[in-house]
Amino acid sequence: MRFFGHYIPRKVLLLAGFEGVLVFLGLTAILPLQAGLVGPYGLEQLPLQLEMVVVALAVLLSMASLGLYDTGQMAMRDGQLMLGVRLLLAMVATGVGMWVLLALMPALAIEPSVLVLGLVVAFFLLLMGRLLSSRVVTANKLKPRVLVLGVGSRATAVTELQGERGREELPYVMVGYVAPPGTDHVDVPADEVIEQEQGTCLLELCRRHGINELVVGVRDRRGQLPVRDLLECKLHEISVIDLTRFLERERRQVRLDSLNTSSLIFGEGFRQDGVRVTVKRAFDLMVSLALLLVTLPIMLITALAIKLESPGSVFFGQERVGIGNKPYRLFKFRSMREDAEQDGVPQWAQQGDDRITRVGAVIRKLRIDELPQILNVLKGEMSFVGPRPERPLFVERLGGEIPLYRFRHTVAPGITGWAQVCYPYGASIQDAREKLQYDLYYLKNHTLFLDLVILIRTVAVVLFGQGAR
Structure with a gap:
C-alpha cells in the first residue's frame, strides 16, 4: 500500500x-x-x-x-x-x-x-x-497469487527477489512465468515456466491458476506484448502491473536493470520544490539540535576513549561530495590509526580491517563515529537523511561505471539514509550499484514521512549492529 x-x-x-x-x-x-x-x-x-x-x-x-x-x-x-x-x-x-x-x-x-x-x-x-x-x-491462502508475463533476462529480477527471502516471508505466492508468443529463449527456472496452450487466452490461463496479479516482465515489447489480452485481464479484476513498479513496491528500490529514461521523466516522483526543501531543512535543524543535546555525554566519553587508546587527533576530517557535486569537509570521530592511508590512496573499509582501532570497532558498530556530522548538518552541507556521502575519487570511478550514479547528488547527503538502513556496508562496485537503487527510490519518493521511517529503522540498525564495518 x-x-x-x-x-x-x-x-x-x-x-x-x-x-x-x-x-x-x-x-x-x-x-x-x-x-x-x-x-x-x-x-x-x-x-x-x-x-x-x-x-x-x-x-x-x-x-x-x-x-x-x-x-x-x-x-x-x-x-x-x-x-x-x-x-x-x-x-x-x-x-x-x-x-x-x-x-x-x-x-x-x-x-x-x-x-x-x-x-x-x-x-x-x-x-x-x-x-x-x-x-x-505466512499463510499462503491469504496472499495474492502472482504470474509473470515473460521468461527472459528482465523477468529474472523476480527470481532474484524470491531468493532473498524464504517463501513464507514473501507477501505473495509466486505461481510461475508464462512465455509471450514467439519466445525462443528462457532465462528463468524452467520448472517454473507455465506453458500457454495453443488457442488459450491469457485470461483463461490466469483463471485456471487463480491469479490475482499479472506482472509484465517483457524487455522488448514491440510485437511481443499481448495488449488485448492484458486489457481483458484488467477488465476482469486481475491487477496488471509493470515489472519496474512491482520491484519498486516489493523491494522499495528503483532497479537499474528494469529502468528506462522515459519512466524517470514521465513517471511519478523525483520532484524537488521549495516547500519540500524548506520542510526538510527545518526538520534537519530540529532533529540535529535535539540529537546534539542527547548525545553530548556519549560524544565526550568517545573523545576521551579515542585519545587514551591511540595517538592522534580525536576527529577525522575528509573531503566528500555534496549536493550539486560540490565538495565539502566531513567530520567524524577517528576510528582508524592515524596512518591508515599513509600512501594517500583512498580505500574502502573491509571486513576485519586491521587499520581499525579497538575503540573504532565499537563506535563503528554503534554508528557513534557518525555523530560529529551533526555539525555538517547544522552548516547546511548535509541533511540528516539522504544518500551516503562518498569521496571524490570513488564518485569519479562509480560515475563512470554505474548509470545514473550522479543523480544521487541532486539532494544533500545524509548521516543516515534509505540505502544505509536497507543494505549492509558497501565496499565494491557491485555494492555501490545495489545501494544506488535504494538511493534512487529515496530520490523518487522522499517526503517527511519517509525521513521519519528511516530514522525509526536507523534505531534498529544501531542497536543490532546491522551493516557496520
Missing part, C-alpha cells in the same frame, strides 16, 4: 493496527486501578482515553524502532526468544519515554505504577498475539 509516496506492506499496517488494539485493551483493563479511584466502577471515573492512545502509539513506535515490523521479524526468522527480547526492550523504551513525557506534561492523568503494570499486561498480550499472527502472516 502506498502511504505518503512510500510503499508499506498491507500486512504491516494490519498487524500494527491489531497490536495497537491489543495494547489499548490491556490498558483499559488496568486503568481502573488508577490511584484515587474510589466508589463503584464507572466509565466516568476512568482517565481520559487520550492517555491510552498515547501509550499505545508509543508502544508501536518502540516496536518499529526495534525492527519488529520488518519482514523477517514478522515471520519470526530469529525465533521466539529474540521476539521476546525485542518486545521486552520495546516495553522498557516505552516506559522510559512515557516517564519523560509525564515529567514534562504532568496534566496527563496516569500514574507511573499503573503505567508499568499496563505495559506488563501489554507485553504478554503482544507476545501471544504475535505468536498467533505469525501463522497468519
